[in-house]
Amino acid sequence: MRLVKQAIDRDGSGTITLFPEDPEDMWFTYNLIRPSDLLRASALRRITTESATGSTSSTRVHINLLIRVEKLDFDTQSSQLHVSGCIIEETKYTKVGQWHTLDLELNRNFTLEKKDGWDSVARNLVKEACDPAKQADVWAVIMQEGLAHLAVLTGQRTVLRQKVEMTVPKKRGTGKQGDHDKALEKFFQTTLDTLLRHIDLGSNLPILLASPGFVAQAFLKFILETATRTGNKPLIGQKGNFVVVHAASGYLHSLNEVLQSPEVLARLKDTKYARETRLMDTFMSLLYKDDGRAAYGPREVEQAVEKGAVGRGGGILLISDSLFRAQDVGTRRRWVGLVDRVRETEGGEVRLLSGTHESGRQLEGLGGVAAMLTFPLEYLDGDEEEEDESALPKRETNGEKT
Amino acid sequence: MSRHKLVKALDLDEELDDFDGGAESDYGEEVGAEDKEQLRLGTAKVRAVLGPEVSITDKEIEDSLWHYYYDVDKTVNYLLGQRTNSQTPKKTKKQNMDAEVKKPDAPFSIADFFSDSPWLNIPEDRRGEILIEPLYPRGKLLGGTSNPDGAPKSKLAALAAARKKKENQRVEDGQNATSSVALLDKLGHKPRQAKSDNALNLSNPKPSSAITEQTVNEQPRKYSRRKSKGLESPQNDQPVKEGFIRSHSLASPDIEKKPEITPTAGPSVFARTIFGAPTVSQQHDIQTSNRYVLAPDTHAEFDFTGPSPDDIVTKAQNTKGPTKKSHKQPPQPSSGDKSVNAVVQGVGDVTIEEHKVRGKTLDVVAEFERSKPKNAANFVVIGHVDAGKSTLMGRLLYDLNVVDQRTLDKYRKEAERIGKASFALAWVLDQGTEERSRGVTIDIAMNKFETESTSFTILDAPGHRDFIPNMIAGASQADFAVLVIDASTGNFESGLKGQTKEHALLVRSMGVQRIVIAVNKLDTVQWSQDRFDEIFQQVSAFLTSAGFLAKNLAFVPCAGLTGDNIVRKVDHPQASWYTGAPLISLLESSEPITRALEKPLRMTVDDIFRGGVQNPLSVSGRLDAGNVQIGDAVVMMPASQTASIKDLEVDSEPAEWAVAGQNVILHLADIEAKYLKSGDVVCAPSAPIPCITSFIVKILAFEHITPMHCEVHKGRLHAPGRITKLVSQLDKASGAAVKGKKPRMIKPGSVARVVVEVDEQVPLEQGGRVILRAGGETIGAGLVE
Secondary structure (H helix, E strand, O other), X not given: OEEEEXXXXXXXXXXXXXXXXOHHHHHHXXXXXXXXXXXXXXXXXXXXXXXXXXXXXXXXXXXXXXXXXXXXXXXXXXXXXXXXXXXXXXXXOOOOOOEEEEEEOOOOOEEEEOOOOOOHHHHHHHHHXXXXXXXXXXXXXXXXXXXXXXXXXXXXXXXXEEEEEOOOOXXXXXXXXXXXXXXXXXXXXXXXXXHHHHOOHHHOOOEEEEEOOOHHHHHHHHHHHHXXXXXXXXXXXXXXXXXXXXXXXXXXXXXXXXXXXXHHHHHOOOOHHHXXXXXXXXXXXXXXXXXXXXXXXXXXXXXHHHOOOOOOOOOEEEEEHHHHHOOOHHHHHHHXXXXXXXXXXXXXXXXXXXXXXXXXXXXXXXXXXXXXXXXXXXXXXXXXXXXXXXXXXXXXXXXXXX | OOHHHXXXXXXXXXXXXXXXXXXXXXXXXXXXXXXXXXHHHHHHHHHHHHOOOOOOOHHHHHHXXXXXXXXXXXXXXHHHHHHHOOOOHHHHHHHHHHHHHHOOOOOOOHHHHHOOOOOOXXXXXXXXXXXHHHHHHHHHHHOOOOOOOOOOOOHHHHHHHHHHHHHHHHHHHHHHHHHOHHHHHHHOOOHHHHHHHHHHHHHXXXXXXXXXXXXXXXXXXXXXXXXXHHHOOOOOOOHHHHHHHHHHHHHHHHHHOOOOOOOXXXXXXXXXXXXXXXXXXHHHHHHOOOHHHHHHHHHHHOOOOOOOHHHHHHHHHHOOOOXXXXXXXXXXXXXXXXXXXXXXXXXXXXXXXHHOOOOOOOOHHHHHHHXXXXXXXXXXXXXXXXXXXXXXXXXXXXXXXXXXXXHHHHHHHHHHHOOOHHHOOHXXXXXXXXXXXXXOOXXXXXXXXXXXXXXXXXXXXXXXXXXXXXXXXXXXXXXXXXEEEEOOOOHHHHHHHOHHHHHHHHHHHOOOOOEEEEEEOHHHHOOOHHHXXXXXXXXXXXXXXXXXXXXXXXXXXXXXXXXXXXXXXXXXXXXXXXXXXOHHHHHHOOOOOOOOOOOOOEEEEEEEEOOOOOOOXXXXXXXXXXXXXXXXEEEEEOOOXXXXXXXXXXXXXXXXXXXXOXXXXXXXXXXXXXXXXXXXXXXXXXXXXXXXXXXXXXXXEOOOEOOOEEEEEEOOEEEEEEEEXXXXXXXXXXXXXXXXXXXXXXXXXXXXXXXXXXXXXXXXXXXXXXXXXXOOEEEEEEEEO
């Protein structure tokens, strides 16, 4: 993402013009735009004109539209963002009050104006999005016998691209082993075919093969054998990119374990997801110690922040980015306030975790927000928590549909 | 059943075989002493009547007598007639039949047809026949044969045509006979039929009735003598048999309706009863305008209202009536009303019979109790990786001669070749290629062996932590467990921290009460009693704390590799301190477990595979509750797809039913493989297991539990999900919720109530035992509430 123009006043009002360059930027944009914001972008609109005789003719025109955002729709698979809203500026072809859905496109500027001004979280997001240091994507195949999840890990999110599920007969006595081996080979073949369909072999990305037991190893062996047999040069060329890792199961949440494995850390030391995973891990172990220095859940964390426990000297606030995606302005403001308070007043650290990474999901399981405290706290009654939790947005499920 | 299916079910080959060959195949067999005596007497009488100048062999006379049930007069007539004719009528008919079957399209020979008729005074009915017969080939065109030059018809068509002709001939013969008995007597033409018809006519003068009765008599002969013998058993008034015979006459009205039947031979009483009195004009229609249509139609119409010929054959073969006297009893001519009743009754009987072909609707529970089964027990073998579980079980099977020396030698040789000689015994259970090359059990291995009192099923679980899901699958099918502990220095300690502990907790939480602890590899520590005692102390302390009762624990020192104290007692001098029983006796002391036989069927699918050529889709598993039998309909959850059980096996032996607790293979029909996956539940359609996405579990925590992602395991079923809410911590002793604030975290060892959500619907019901795992560790186990 490139920041084209920034015109923000001290009170936070103003506009920012951005230039998205790759699909990942759409994800940033999705997180940035909130309902009731003003968005100006180029649009393709079909204009229908009626002649005096009553015959109609329709033409497509490129126009710049300014809309007030009503609804956002992000397609995780194709990384496309559709923003619909009400046109608020009259043009040659459109009137105020007409509806339009803007399909934000790559390499086309858009200008955004926040209704309530640019808060710190939004500004940080823009900063982060425009950070030129690109983070490499990683492919991961999490598998067990008869089940494989193909996912791509980008800096911001984990996208499940495909799930492969097949029935592999179990071992059954002498002479019947053939069924199992045959089915397993078929499963490998299907998984490989699926992987090749999704992956761009030219991009030279690391591919993690993770499984319990020996499935991943057997799969790698199968891949290399198949590549040699079929003379698939690009695939043979990927040989060095495959990393076999241990995972507890073939489900996507095993990614956590995968990302903590030394093999992966050696390769992907400073990626955002590796950092986030490590952070969550630290938090969980602190929580298991049960010495009162770990807090989770909205109510609890807010109380901790209130008491100044998330401050200088090790206080870290972990917060899922999905909280800021709340439709309700009040809810968003609440979290932004919390973040601002920790960062500015208390002097603690704030870490935004992507809700689509496994670590972020883990955090969402805890209520979307957690904190490592500088001193132990005894907590008050958590009666109100329930309503808080129910106010949380549902976790992203888009990625799992396919 | 549609008519097409009936046509398909018709075994043409058998039909045709019976048709041309069967009539004489077992003629005269099983002649009893009584029969012989009667035959002898009859022969003497016949000879006396015939006089010496007639040269007829005794054999011929006997045969004829047999035919006419020792009726001397008839026999004489027949024999005389036979001498007059160069060919026996029987033979002629048979030849005709053969010719018809082989060359069904051969033009009807008028000469043949009239070979037995006088030149003049041709009966009216026969004249009619002449006009109709040559039209058949044209009629065929409508029946679907596109070959204009009369190329061979299909077998079915040929059969039907042949039958029809035969039928015509019969009908016509019969009429001929009825109208000109005297003539027949004189010429001796087809005396058999003439006579029998004559006899029938005496009691029932209506010609139509004669036809029907004759058909009744004649029909079975179409198939084989044997069958007719079985049918015409002395108790001809027995409902089923009589009904069966009569049921042919139900079939025959179809034939009788054919245009060949002249109006002079009106419809039979049966036909009238069933189809209503036909008007003359209708008959006329049939005769004239509709004949092209009807002629080929008879192919389809033939017999299909009644049971298929195959059914009849099967039925006849199943009827084990006395065959000896069968020929003595001439078919009883009965009055019209009576036979109508019999027909109705017969039809009823036959229909019921047809329904019974599928599904026997046994009272499985009663069957099971009657079968007085041996005690059956499944046990799961658990323990840390490399504790020697598979080897121990391999040794057990070898010592019990379940595995022969040759197989083991083969394994040994192969194992040596890849440098894993000590794994030979384990290979008895580790059949997988991967398992063998890596020397580690990956999946549950099932093996069966029997002792005098009990039949056991071994579930050899993998010890490696990565394969605990498989171990869970095995343990869920077990009645008790054998915990194998590696006694060698260092390994016991690491095991106790590792899967020894996890496995023991898992089996306990899956409801296993009794556990046999095999302290293995004691030979490596010189059968040290101190070592054994030390292990005994630690393990029993741990197991009691895990909730096993002390009385349900049994320890045995053993050595799997050498086989000491497994089946035979250890004879090692260093082990003289051990006076107890070997492992096998401890296994036998397990008590039989009562099962929910009457509850609705539940079976967790362990495996889905191709059960062979006949059974493209089979599932295996253990019946958790209820019973099942061949022909049952079942519902597969969560797919909610119904299937029917085509066949089933209990412990790899074909069976008709199975009850809870048995390891079964169900061969399914009417379902596709895509609807099944391991972990699905086979249910009774009346009470399918609910499929849910969210449930409350009362769990015992093995690890720290917070709201987190986890996998839900139940037997083979595993599903990704998450703990969404910690409802309350429970008091371990009383089970009551601990008052106070909501728990933030559940510590290991405590009991709590949590809400679990799964991504996909899973078949779970109240009281189901589930295991929650996360990150490769078991975090808790509990009961669904």
